[in-house]
Amino acid sequence: xxxxxxNLTAYDLWxxxxxxxVVQGISFTLQPGEIVGLLGPNGAGKTTTVGMLFGTVVxxxxxxxxxxxxMPTQGPQARTQMGIVTQxxxxxxxxxxxxxxxxxxxxxxxxxxxxxxxxGELLALVNLSDRAQAQVDELSGGxxxxxxxxxxxxxxxxxxxxxxxxxGLDPDARQDFWRLVQHLKASGCGILLTTHYMDEAQRLCDRxxxxxxxxxxDEGSPEALVERVIGQEVAEVEGIAADLLKTLAQRHGAWCxxxxxxxxxxxxxxxxxxLWNAIEAxxxxxxxxxxxxxxxxFLRLTGSLxx
Amino acid sequence: MKLTSATPWGVYSxxxxxxxxxxxxxxxxxxPPISEPVVYLLAFGYGLTPLIGGVDYLGQQVxxxxxxxxxxxxxxxxxxxxxxxxxxxxxxLNFQKTWQALLTAPxxxxxxxxxxxxWAATKGTIAGTLxxxxxxxxxxxxxxxxxLSLPLIVLGSLLFGAxxxxxxxxxxxxxxxxxxxxxxxxPMFTLSGTYFPRDTLPPLLERVADLLPLAALVDLLxxxxxxxxxxxxxxxxxxxxxxxxARLAALRIYPRLFS
Numbered sequence: 001x002x003x004x005x006x007n008l009t010a011y012d013l014w015x016x017x018x019x020x021x022v023v024q025g026i027s028f029t030l031q032p033g034e035i036v037g038l039l040g041p042n043g044a045g046k047t048t049t050v051g052m053l054f055g056t057v058v059x060x061x062x063x064x065x066x067x068x069x070x071m072p073t074q075g076p077q078a079r080t081q082m083g084i085v086t087q088x089x090x091x092x093x094x095x096x097x098x099x100x101x102x103x104x105x106x107x108x109x110x111x112x113x114x115x116x117x118x119x120g121e122l123l124a125l126v127n128l129s130d131r132a133q134a135q136v137d138e139l140s141g142g143x144x145x146x147x148x149x150x151x152x153x154x155x156x157x158x159x160x161x162x163x164x165x166x167x168g169l170d171p172d173a174r175q176d177f178w179r180l181v182q183h184l185k186a187s188g189c190g191i192l193l194t195t196h197y198m199d200e201a202q203r204l205c206d207r208x209x210x211x212x213x214x215x216x217x218d219e220g221s222p223e224a225l226v227e228r229v230i231g232q233e234v235a236e237v238e239g240i241a242a243d244l245l246k247t248l249a250q251r252h253g254a255w256c257x258x259x260x261x262x263x264x265x266x267x268x269x270x271x272x273x274x275l276w277n278a279i280e281a282x283x284x285x286x287x288x289x290x291x292x293x294x295x296x297x298f299l300r301l302t303g304s305l306x307x
Numbered sequence: 308m309k310l311t312s313a314t315p316w317g318v319y320s321x322x323x324x325x326x327x328x329x330x331x332x333x334x335x336x337x338x339p340p341i342s343e344p345v346v347y348l349l350a351f352g353y354g355l356t357p358l359i360g361g362v363d364y365l366g367q368q369v370x371x372x373x374x375x376x377x378x379x380x381x382x383x384x385x386x387x388x389x390x391x392x393x394x395x396x397x398x399x400l401n402f403q404k405t406w407q408a409l410l411t412a413p414x415x416x417x418x419x420x421x422x423x424x425x426w427a428a429t430k431g432t433i434a435g436t437l438x439x440x441x442x443x444x445x446x447x448x449x450x451x452x453x454x455l456s457l458p459l460i461v462l463g464s465l466l467f468g469a470x471x472x473x474x475x476x477x478x479x480x481x482x483x484x485x486x487x488x489x490x491x492x493x494p495m496f497t498l499s500g501t502y503f504p505r506d507t508l509p510p511l512l513e514r515v516a517d518l519l520p521l522a523a524l525v526d527l528l529x530x531x532x533x534x535x536x537x538x539x540x541x542x543x544x545x546x547x548x549x550x551x552x553a554r555l556a557a558l559r560i561y562p563r564l565f566s
Contacts, residue, residue: 017566051566054411055410056407056410056564056565056566057565057566058565058566072565073311075311075415076311076312076314076317076413076414076415076418077413078413079411079412079413079414080413082411084411086407086408086411088404088407090403090404090405090407090408091408092324092403092405092408093403094328094331094403095327095328095331099327103324103327104408104412106320106323106324107317107320107321107324107409107412107413107414108412108413109316152411155413
């Protein structure tokens with residue numbers, strides 16, 4: 001195993017299927033110990049991008065460098081240091097939970113007692129030790145995702161891909177998974193996370209690339225993105241005429257747009273309270289003041305919601 | 308498609324994964340498919356010999372059971388390697404997503420393809436060899452002949468395993484695997500000189516039957532009874548089909564995994 005920590009760099013990645021561009025010029029670098037999130041709605045090109053990064057999608061243009069290896073030509077070599085959690089569960093239904101790990105370890109040349117030991121460690125890590133002899137079909141959705149993650153960690157990878165790892169999981173299972181991701185980061189692992197859950201991205205990621213129609217429309221740390229694009233606070237308003245609200249917003253240098261059955265208005269500091277009071281004075285049916293989040297960023301940048 | 312490099316460990320590791328599945332349920336996996344050629348051998352061999360007596364093969368009279376024994380070895384090879392390649396690989400490719408999972412490990416497409424192919428060939432080899440052992444016990448095939456026939460059994464298993472993989476890569480629904488079974492496998496299984504010499508067929512049908520890959524394999528496996536003069540061509544014919552089938556199978560499966 002290489003001792004030197006490896007960077008992953010995507011250089012101007014493009015992918016086109018027929019006349020349809022799916023990914024358009026994505027470039028970024030992922031450092032060891034960093035969690036980078038690809039955040040975007042379904043169809044934004046997240047999974048295609050991940051496929052190019054680990055070698056099952058061949059870029060139409062551009063390339064991926066991971067340490068000394070270039071994808072996809074040196075995919076097998078690069079994957080000795082990668083762990084991949086794909087969107088679909090492709091656990092082996094022919095084997096027990098434990099053998100899913102020991103048999104997969106064989107592909108990394110981890111065999112015999114070493115494989116059993118590693119499988120035991122990982123089952124403990126993902127809290128599945130008591131299900132070691134269960135069949136995969138007997139596991140809940142959250143347990144399956146944790147087992148796929150354990151399988152991706154057999155080789156103690158330097159880089160882990162998590163492609164929508166918590167889609168379809170209940171809140172508890174998501175929390176469990178997030179704890180594991182934070183544990184991985186703390187151990188120095190670089191993580192590329194794709195998600196369409198903004199709370200997941202906001203909580204886990206050091207840096208986010210916002211994707212829309214295959215393009216990076218903005219990037220930065222979640223806090224910096226929110227601060228730069230929206231500010232600190234927003235108000236959700238229902239039951240005030242749109243023109244009136246827009247006039248109020250303009251007067252305070254705020255941004256306003258329709259949102260659900262009402263409107264979303266930024267509350268830019270230092271006049272946040274003034275604008276808030278002005279809105280409140282018109283007695284809207286519903287009024288909510290809350291911290292700005294990535295969903296608001298996405299709405300402002302793209303005009304649409306994430307989900 | 309770009310041919311990616313394979314490593315011996317990678318190919319072995321994929322093959323080993325399939326072997327572990329087989330091992331865990333070996334009795335279920337092993338007995339029914341192998342019983343098929345064995346039942347044919349016993350039923351037709353003992354059942355029809357009193358009615359038919361001998362068969363005229365390459366200018367000599369051969370007892371019927373002795374005549375069909377190599378044919379049944381070939382049938383075991385055909386069924387087991389084809390069905391593993393077609394059905395099991397289709398399931399691993401489309402339902403269990405085993406191929407996709409393997410490609411998240413440090414394995415190349417060629418590793419996974421060869422591992423699957425060689426596993427299909429292993430199952431054909433097991434079936435052919437076990438059928439051959441039954442023939443040996445029934446005194447229909449000499450033990451030394453079976454040993455010397457092993458390379459032919461392997462060759463046939465590789466060919467029909469590759470044909471199975473081509474089908475797995477070509478069809479979109481598992482039911483569609485029936486189409487090549489009824490159009491190719493069953494006619495080949497009955498017409499290739501397995502149960503009767505092909506020269507009893509009408510001339511045109513005989514010509515067609517002579518070209519079937521299973522016919523070449525049956526002729527070669529019947530070597531203890533004598534070889535037709537064109538046997539080296541039969542061998543080349545099998546090799547040619549093998550290369551063609553493996554190439555086409557790889558070309559069909561690759562785009563299902565890489566885009």
